[in-house]
Amino acid sequence: MRLTGSVPIINCSDIERSLSFYQQALQFVVLSKRSGDAGLEWAYLQSGDTLLMLEAGNVSGSNDTNTFNRLYFYTDDVEAMRHLLHAKGFDVSPLNNTAYMQEFDIVDPDGNRLTIGQRLSELDSN
Numbered sequence: 364m365r366l367t368g369s370v371p372i373i374n375c376s377d378i379e380r381s382l383s384f385y386q387q388a389l390q391f392v393v394l395s396k397r398s399g400d401a402g403l404e405w406a407y408l409q410s411g412d413t414l415l416m417l418e419a420g421n422v423s424g425s426n427d428t429n430t431f432n433r434l435y436f437y438t439d440d441v442e443a444m445r446h447l448l449h450a451k452g453f454d455v456s457p458l459n460n461t462a463y464m465q466e467f468d469i470v471d472p473d474g475n476r477l478t479i480g481q482r483l484s485e486l487d488s489n
Contacts (some may be wrong), residue, residue, distance in 0.1 A: 441481035
């Protein structure tokens with residue numbers, strides 16, 4: 364098992380404004396996005412080889428660093444990675460399945476949330 368990549372996740376106070384900025388200023392294109400009752404919640408972007416996720420949230424005045432800074436890491440064996448970290452005594456969340464990923468969270472010593480995941484399509488082929 365190894366890490367195979369990472370994607371920064373930016374928590375945005377106005378995700379539509381941030382999306383427009385990244386598209387216009389840095390030529391990012393939307394790979395996928397998710398909307399809910401309140402509008403756009405999340406967007407996955409790419410510019411060249413660079414990936415970025417934008418996530419809607421209240422960043423102004425927030426004391427919760429777990430929602431402010433977050434990194435997404437890809438792995439080639441999410442279950443083994445979670446098991447190893449748990450066995451080493453780290454506090455890891457349960458495995459969670461999204462529409463396309465199996466993932467879990469761990470928080471670093473500074474309160475930054477790290478999400479580690481594997482695409483479900485990769486799990487099916489193993």
